[in-house]
Amino acid sequence: MLCTLLPADAGLEGASFPCTAPFIVDAGGCPLIPLESAEALSNLRSGSTGTFYARAPNGGAAASSVVTLIGQVEEVSQADVGDADLLAVSELAGASTEQVAARPWVRMVPSRVHLFDAVRGIEAWVPPADYADSKPNPLAEASTTLLSKINTQHNAALRRFAAVYAGVPVDDLAAAELIAVDQMGFDMRVQLGPSAPMSLVRAGFKVPPSNEEEGTSIFMKLFQEAYERENGYMS
Secondary structure, three states: OEEEEOOHHHOOOOOEEEEOOOOEEOOOOOEEEEOOOHHHHHHHHHOOEEEEEEEOOOOOOOOOOEEEEEEEEEEEOHHHOOHHHHHHHHHHHOOOHHHHHHOOEEEEEEEEEEEEEOOOOEEEEEOHHHHHHOOOOOOHHHHHHHHHHHHHHOHHHHHHHHHHHHOOOHHHOOEEEEEEEEOOEEEEEEEOOOOOOEEEEEEEOOOOOOOHHHHHHHHHHHHHHHHHHHOOOOO
């Protein structure tokens, strides 16, 4: 969602105009957006300040988490938009590459960055330089499949791993659910007993996976280790 400021002469000083915005990001994390809304473009030509809001979908990486960028929105020459960019955005927008290429493109350059982490229930302002230097999660595209596979096909093994990790008998563990995974580790929602509250548990990977196949392989190894520990084959 891109929000632009309405002109002062509109009689609604300080009010913003929201519009949906399919986007990609450049190397510095700046969203590149082909504007479909003539109103948004008109507003930007009156004042370039804008707010960009992106929410992670349910069931995937960092589900329901939100990044909000506040800064300047600048127009981008069509010559600066590559064929791969056009193809990626056309798939998101459900439009042809020719239609997407014909739209005016803009770039949001953030001066303030706010993150709401829905997995951990925390929020914070992030230094723009740290945001620009951050790297994308290589498991983002695979996370939905990984979460579904582990929670359905391997839930018993996940419960065993959670019990061993928490140091409780597996029969005492009421529930375990994988809720997020990235290259550094994963988050589980665990209930240690029928009347116990749900708690968030973070576990790290020794070797960062870079794709779904490597992620699945690491989980299988962790589950095997949990089985061996539970049965006294490992100390």
